[in-house]
Amino acid sequence: MPNRVRPNHARPLRRRPLLHGLLVTFAGLSGLAPARPVRSARPELLVRFSHVVTPDTPKGRMALHFRQLVAQRSAGRIRVEVYPDSELYGDEDEFEALKLGAVELLAPSLSKFGQAGLPEFEVFDLPFLFDDLAQVRRVTQGPVGRRLLDRLARQQMVGLGFMDSGFKQMSANRPLRALADFKGLRLRVQASRVLVAQMRALGAEPVVLPFGETRSALASGVVDGAENPLSNFLTQGLDGAQTDLTLTRHGYLGYAVVSHPRFWDSLSAADQALLRQALTEAIEFGNRLSAELDRQALEQVRRLPRLRVHELSPAQRAELQRTAQAVQLGFERRVGAGLLAEVRGAIAPTTAAGD
Numbered sequence: 001m002p003n004r005v006r007p008n009h010a011r012p013l014r015r016r017p018l019l020h021g022l023l024v025t026f027a028g029l030s031g032l033a034p035a036r037p038v039r040s041a042r043p044e045l046l047v048r049f050s051h052v053v054t055p056d057t058p059k060g061r062m063a064l065h066f067r068q069l070v071a072q073r074s075a076g077r078i079r080v081e082v083y084p085d086s087e088l089y090g091d092e093d094e095f096e097a098l099k100l101g102a103v104e105l106l107a108p109s110l111s112k113f114g115q116a117g118l119p120e121f122e123v124f125d126l127p128f129l130f131d132d133l134a135q136v137r138r139v140t141q142g143p144v145g146r147r148l149l150d151r152l153a154r155q156q157m158v159g160l161g162f163m164d165s166g167f168k169q170m171s172a173n174r175p176l177r178a179l180a181d182f183k184g185l186r187l188r189v190q191a192s193r194v195l196v197a198q199m200r201a202l203g204a205e206p207v208v209l210p211f212g213e214t215r216s217a218l219a220s221g222v223v224d225g226a227e228n229p230l231s232n233f234l235t236q237g238l239d240g241a242q243t244d245l246t247l248t249r250h251g252y253l254g255y256a257v258v259s260h261p262r263f264w265d266s267l268s269a270a271d272q273a274l275l276r277q278a279l280t281e282a283i284e285f286g287n288r289l290s291a292e293l294d295r296q297a298l299e300q301v302r303r304l305p306r307l308r309v310h311e312l313s314p315a316q317r318a319e320l321q322r323t324a325q326a327v328q329l330g331f332e333r334r335v336g337a338g339l340l341a342e343v344r345g346a347i348a349p350t351t352a353a354g355d
């Protein structure tokens with residue numbers, strides 16, 4: 001595998017098959033690891049970290065920071081290999097890869113845990129639930145977040161922490177300010193029932209697609225629009241496939257960093273502590289960056305000559321917010337009202353300021 005990041009839209013559809021990853025698991029430490037640059041010292045422990053976004057996103061930068069911290073603190077004994085941009089595994093196969101031992105770390109968006117048997121994580125997808133990142137952190141960094149991470153064990157995962165990407169904006173080839181604008185549009189969503197319900201409530205037709213296929217689906221007209229934080233919108237080159245971006249800020253996107261108990265429990269207590277500490281610091285670094293990169297990206301999209309950027313009036317925002325009500329009722333039926341009440345309790349008292 002070449003050690004460079006291909007533009008997302010140039011990526012071949014097929015990646016390294018899972019079987020290959022499995023072979024790597026057993027062969028990795030005896031020098032048969034994937035065709036990465038040859039390094040002189042052989043590490044005692046290899047940690048492969050696969051994710052779907054580019055290295056210059058908050059998550060991509062967090063993963064690289066983690067790699068650096070681990071290399072320094074273990075004096076090269078533990079090597080983290082980061083595979084960004086769905087180049088090793090993508091939305092369709094990354095959970096399976098973790099289960100089979102083909103990778104040791106993932107950081108899927110919270111929206112993707114429903115398909116892995118944990119629908120409660122879709123609470124974060126509820127539209128207009130959070131006003132700002134401070135509210136999100138009161139949930140993810142408090143007892144509710146702790147309990148959610150613990151629940152990952154039910155699906156053979158070890159939850160190591162939450163990280164923010166940011167708030168999502170809507171894009172299409174027309175403004176999306178009022179419900180009437182959404183009518184009939186096919187909009188790409190992640191594999192989350194809440195997001196599917198959200199798009200239906202808005203009057204659009206949701207199309208579930210892997211992240212790595214979003215740009216080509218937009219460029220070829222398979223879908224008409226998408227929802228993304230600005231960092232993903234820009235780094236995937238979606239401004240080349242969409243003419244209009246509406247600053248809806250209607251929903252949150254965040255991640256959970258997960259490992260597999262077979263790998264995690266095989267580590268010494270000292271290595272677990274080293275990896276945990278490095279990850280905590282890397283996530284703090286990533287979170288500081290996500291807010292800053294979002295601000296920079298907003299300036300950048302406003303300067304793009306081909307892209308029209310639209311704001312919502314208070315009345316338009318209120319109309320979209322009303323649609324959220326139905327989605328929340330559907331979620332309560334599926335997951336139970338208890339978790340939503342806990343999340344609301346952690347959010348309150350609501351803050352007026354943006355993050």
Ligand code: LMR
Nearest residue numbers: 052053109165190211232
């Ligand atoms: C998406 O599929 O839109 C996101 O989950 C991608 C990501 O990991 O930020």
